[in-house]
Amino acid sequence: MKKYATFLYDCFRLSFVGDWRYQLWMTILTLFSLAGLYAYCQQFVHGLVTTGMTDQVSWGLYIANFTYLVGLAAAAAMLVIPVYIYRNLHLHDVVIFGELLAVSVIIMCLLFVMADLGRPDRFMHLFWRFNFPDSVLTWDVIALNGYLLLNLHICGYLVYCAYCGRRPSAVFYVPFVFVAIGWAITIHTVTAFLYVGLGGRPFWNSAIIAPRFLASAFAAGPAFIILTLQVVRRYSRHRVSDDALLALRRIVQVAMIINLFLLACEVFTEFYTDSAHVASARYLYFGLHGHDALVPWIWSAVGMNVVAALLLVLPASRGLRWLNAACVLSIVGIWIEKGMGLIVPAFVPTPLGEIVEYVPTLNEIVVCLGIWAFGLLLYTIFVRISVPVLAGEVTYENRLRKSGLGPIPGTTATS
Amino acid sequence: MDVRDDRPSPGTPDLPRDPHGGEQSDGVSRRGFLTRGVAALAGMTSVAAALSPLRHLDRDDIPSIAEFFQKHYKEMTAEDKQEVFRRVQEAVKRHHGVDVELADPGPLAGVEFVYGLNLSRCIGCRKCVHACVKENNQSSAPEIEYIRVLEMEKGSIDVETANHHYPEKVVPDADKYYMPVQCHQCDNPPCVKVCPVEATWEEDDGITVIDYDWCIGCRYCEAACPYWARRFNFTEPAVAGPLNTDMAYLSNRPRPKGVVEKCTFCLHRTRVGRMPACLEVCPTGSRKFGNVLDPDSEVAYILRHKRVYVLKQDVGTLPRFFYYFDERGSRYHEPISEEVGS
Numbered sequence: 001m002k003k004y005a006t007f008l009y010d011c012f013r014l015s016f017v018g019d020w021r022y023q024l025w026m027t028i029l030t031l032f033s034l035a036g037l038y039a040y041c042q043q044f045v046h047g048l049v050t051t052g053m054t055d056q057v058s059w060g061l062y063i064a065n066f067t068y069l070v071g072l073a074a075a076a077a078m079l080v081i082p083v084y085i086y087r088n089l090h091l092h093d094v095v096i097f098g099e100l101l102a103v104s105v106i107i108m109c110l111l112f113v114m115a116d117l118g119r120p121d122r123f124m125h126l127f128w129r130f131n132f133p134d135s136v137l138t139w140d141v142i143a144l145n146g147y148l149l150l151n152l153h154i155c156g157y158l159v160y161c162a163y164c165g166r167r168p169s170a171v172f173y174v175p176f177v178f179v180a181i182g183w184a185i186t187i188h189t190v191t192a193f194l195y196v197g198l199g200g201r202p203f204w205n206s207a208i209i210a211p212r213f214l215a216s217a218f219a220a221g222p223a224f225i226i227l228t229l230q231v232v233r234r235y236s237r238h239r240v241s242d243d244a245l246l247a248l249r250r251i252v253q254v255a256m257i258i259n260l261f262l263l264a265c266e267v268f269t270e271f272y273t274d275s276a277h278v279a280s281a282r283y284l285y286f287g288l289h290g291h292d293a294l295v296p297w298i299w300s301a302v303g304m305n306v307v308a309a310l311l312l313v314l315p316a317s318r319g320l321r322w323l324n325a326a327c328v329l330s331i332v333g334i335w336i337e338k339g340m341g342l343i344v345p346a347f348v349p350t351p352l353g354e355i356v357e358y359v360p361t362l363n364e365i366v367v368c369l370g371i372w373a374f375g376l377l378l379y380t381i382f383v384r385i386s387v388p389v390l391a392g393e394v395t396y397e398n399r400l401r402k403s404g405l406g407p408i409p410g411t412t413a414t415s
Numbered sequence: 416m417d418v419r420d421d422r423p424s425p426g427t428p429d430l431p432r433d434p435h436g437g438e439q440s441d442g443v444s445r446r447g448f449l450t451r452g453v454a455a456l457a458g459m460t461s462v463a464a465a466l467s468p469l470r471h472l473d474r475d476d477i478p479s480i481a482e483f484f485q486k487h488y489k490e491m492t493a494e495d496k497q498e499v500f501r502r503v504q505e506a507v508k509r510h511h512g513v514d515v516e517l518a519d520p521g522p523l524a525g526v527e528f529v530y531g532l533n534l535s536r537c538i539g540c541r542k543c544v545h546a547c548v549k550e551n552n553q554s555s556a557p558e559i560e561y562i563r564v565l566e567m568e569k570g571s572i573d574v575e576t577a578n579h580h581y582p583e584k585v586v587p588d589a590d591k592y593y594m595p596v597q598c599h600q601c602d603n604p605p606c607v608k609v610c611p612v613e614a615t616w617e618e619d620d621g622i623t624v625i626d627y628d629w630c631i632g633c634r635y636c637e638a639a640c641p642y643w644a645r646r647f648n649f650t651e652p653a654v655a656g657p658l659n660t661d662m663a664y665l666s667n668r669p670r671p672k673g674v675v676e677k678c679t680f681c682l683h684r685t686r687v688g689r690m691p692a693c694l695e696v697c698p699t700g701s702r703k704f705g706n707v708l709d710p711d712s713e714v715a716y717i718l719r720h721k722r723v724y725v726l727k728q729d730v731g732t733l734p735r736f737f738y739y740f741d742e743r744g745s746r747y748h749e750p751i752s753e754e755v756g757s
Contacts, residue, residue, distance in 0.1 A: 030458075034465040041468035045476070047650035047672040048632075049557065055646050058637040118632020118647065118673030121478050125612040125631055129487050137611040137635055199730040200605060200641025279575060351727075352563060352596055352643045353574035 003396060007163050010394060015381040021235070022384070029377040036370005039363045040115060048118055051364040056356035057347040061364050062116040064339030065371070068220070069109045070191045071213060071338060073147065075221015076102035077184030078251050084177055090243040096158060096390065097232060098225055099151045100382040102184075106148040108375035115367055136194045143187045150180040159386050165395045188213050195346065203280035203346040206269075212262040213338070218255035219308075220334040222248045223327035228379075230320070236387040242320075249323055253312040256330060260309055263302075283355075284345040291348070293357045298341050304333030473651075475506060475671070487613065488626040488665070499628070500664060507658070507669055515660040517668060520686035522620035528680055528735065529621070529707040530691075531717050532595060535741040536701040539564050539586040539593030543693035543702065547597075550681060550692035551667040552659055554652030561646065561678040562597040562693060596726065597693075598623065598644035598678035599734035606636035606645060615675075621735050622680050624665040630674040637675060641730045648672045680704070707735075 018026075043050045053060045079098035082088035114120050132138040154173050161168040192210035199205055226248050233240040270281040282288050287295050308329035316322040349355045360368075388394045481502065486495055500517040507515050544562045553559045565577035569592060577594070587593065604623050607615050614629040615636060637645045651672045662668045663683035670676050681691040685704070694702040705712035717723065721739040 031461070034461050037462075037465040038468065041466055045468050045471045047648070049650035051649075053649070055559075055637065055643075058634045058647060113633075116633065118634070118675075119630065119671075121483070122612075122629070122631045124483075125487075125614070125629055129613045129629070131611050131613045135609050135611045135635070137609065137633065141611065194635075198605065198609075198639050199732075200639060200727075276573060276575065347638075349575060350643045351574075351641045352565060352579070353577050354579045354643075 011385045014385050029373045032373030033370050036367050039366035052358055052360045056350050057358035059343055060358050061360045061368055062112045064343045066109050066112040068335050068338045069105050071217025072221050073102045073105040074184040074188040074217045077181045078218050078222050090247050094244050099155050102151045104375045104379040108371050111371045139190045143190045147183050147187050159389050162390045165397055188217050200351050201346045202277040208266050215255050215259040216334045219252050219259055219330050222251045223330040226327050238387045256309045279349055280345040283348045291355050291357050297336050301333045301336035304329040487629050511658045513658055518663045522618045526706045527621045527708050529714050530736045531703040531714050532738050533701040534738050536699045537593040541583045542696045546692045546696035552654050552669055555655035556653045559646045562595050564595045566591045567594050599642050599736040602733035605639040609635045609639045622682050627670045627674045632673040641727050645675050645677045647675050
């Protein structure tokens with residue numbers, strides 16, 4: 001127990017130590033997080049009137065970001081599956097970064113949901129009367145928190161073993177890895193079912209939403225990890241091979257093509273049928289009765305996704321420069337499409353045919369930026385700690401030898 | 416992700432660990448101590464600045480211990496209810512300066528309420544909307560109304576052709592018909608199904624109610640409702656004019672911010688034998704309300720004899736609110752001859 005406390009203390013100390021670039025990056029993230037906290041406090045005092053949401057469009061940027069991030073978290077599985085099921089060992093060393101990403105991203109998801117609640121002070125009611133299994137939201141609570149615990153356990157166990165200088169015992173983490181793979185698919189499917197199960201919202205009430213969620217998540221998630229790994233290898237001594245990046249490229253490639261295919265299926269069904277159900281889709285893609293706030297967004301998203309898919313199938317993207325471009329396009333394109341493009345149009349027009357457009361307020365945007373900054377802050381700390389620990393530079397042994405007060409070995413690595 | 420070009424070569428020797436050159440093996444230097452102190456102070460100041468809006472919190476925004484542990488309505492004993500109701504009365508007194516009795520009429524045995532709306536007669540005057548706002552202590556800023564009257568194109572039941580914001584001074588427009596929509600008190604309510612904390616439920620007389628002290632404000636019910644019948648308190652509701660002091664816990668007592676509310680068929684009236692406020696005020700007699708289980712009731716007669724339909728039957732919600740037409744005697748034709756009332 002004392003050993004574990006020492007471990008936590010060392011982790012805490014490590015997270016403050018780094019060169020000036022690390023300090024600057026962390027300061028910027030902290031400032032953004034605090035700005036977000038300030039904006040949230042405004043919202044807490046005055047209510048959700050500080051957002052652009054209305055009774056007509058009752059979910060907005062918070063739920064949009066939540067939806068996107070659930071996909072990002074699920075994508076950690078896309079690193080794990082090749083390693084543990086297909087024995088693709090290129091990715092073995094980078095699995096932990098995917099899982100650490102999942103941990104930070106799930107925490108962001110939970111923060112976005114909390115930010116969206118009108119009465120966060122009554123959060124405890126979930127424990128006292130839990131409408132399970134009727135409400136899909138309760139399924140999502142279980143799915144997300146379960147996934148958080150699974151990944152915390154896997155990462156925490158591996159890092160702690162390295163700290164203690166002993167080999168991780170397979171019994172304590174491999175079964176959890178396999179459960180986490182299944183669970184990753186579940187979190188995104190259940191999140192899709194949140195929307196799909198509502199008969200009063202024809203835009204969501206379609207079986208294709210869940211598979212499209214998964215396809216887009218498995219494109220945007222690994223794309224994000226490709227970029228992250230390059231930052232990790234640039235600023236730390238952790239080696240990440242190009243083969244690992246190219247293995248991920250293949251996943252993004254396939255997932256993006258499937259995503260575009262499913263998009264085509266959806267667009268065809270809506271517009272060829274041309275029934276009353278098309279109103280929301282028409283609002284999204286072409287505007288409805290002169291209201292067209294989302295049109296430029298969705299076409300940018302479609303454009304980015306198509307260009308990303310083209311880049312990914314061309315041999316050019318075996319080079320990092322084009323691969324990175326494709327990744328950025330996928331991440332942004334899918335963020336628009338999964339976020340604003342999926343959540344907002346379902347509310348326009350309302351079930352009674354009224355058209356009210358949604359424009360997020362500055363306060364709402366600052367809360368979102370704050371949560372993103374806080375998530376990146378957590379992730380930076382996680383990577384900062386796990387790189388030297390896994391490399392065997394920071395261990396309990398070392399610490400004992402140096403009598404506690406001395407500098408922590410391995411702290412020169414910056415993340 | 417920021418990617419910079421000045422990447423250290425793999426063999427970069429150890430960089431100074433602490434940019435302030437502080438901690439050495441002989442302990443903490445004065446300079447290091449000072450810079451850390453300044454950093455800690457700056458950190459605490461910025462956290463305090465970030466939290467500063469909280470100073471505007473009203474005392475009612477922070478739940479007391481008793482409120483925090485207040486039970487769900489269905490779990491309260493008679494004593495619990497007494498205590499909770501007393502607390503609500505005190506809050507009403509504090510905010511509105513009036514003494515109120517808080518009733519809690521339960522559903523009556525052998526009663527299932529349904530509501531019928533005569534489309535042949537409704538002239539779209541919105542008197543029901545305003546009566547509802549007064550009766551149920553709805554907020555005027557921001558504006559919350561449980562009833563939305565749609566001005567419909569003749570020849571269409573497509574709500575997308577409806578005008579929600581027609582001027583009510585010039586009604587009725589001979590080329591239109593009017594369709595008021597409010598909570599349909601469904602027998603298969605999607606809003607109840609999706610609520611994660613069971614803050615909303617269907618009572619034995621068919622009325623779907625909300626425990627405003629249990630709702631967490633996730634607005635999933637708003638997303639689920641196919642009739643757009645639910646409203647959210649985006650900020651502290653402000654009731655214009657005097658409060659209606661005839662109030663019940665599950666219906667028209669003042670709501671806090673951050674929770675959802677909706678039409679309750681005026682259960683504080685209807686469960687003690689009165690008619691809903693919207694019906695009483697209707698100048699054309701378009702609104703009919705009663706116990707569908709009583710074969711002699713007006714609504715039972717209408718369901719047996721009139722041309723009746725429910726809105727959005729295809730979504731499977733089984734509404735207890737229906738629309739009907741007069742075969743003859745509508746406002747568009749000859750005057751009505753009263754045959755109803757067996």
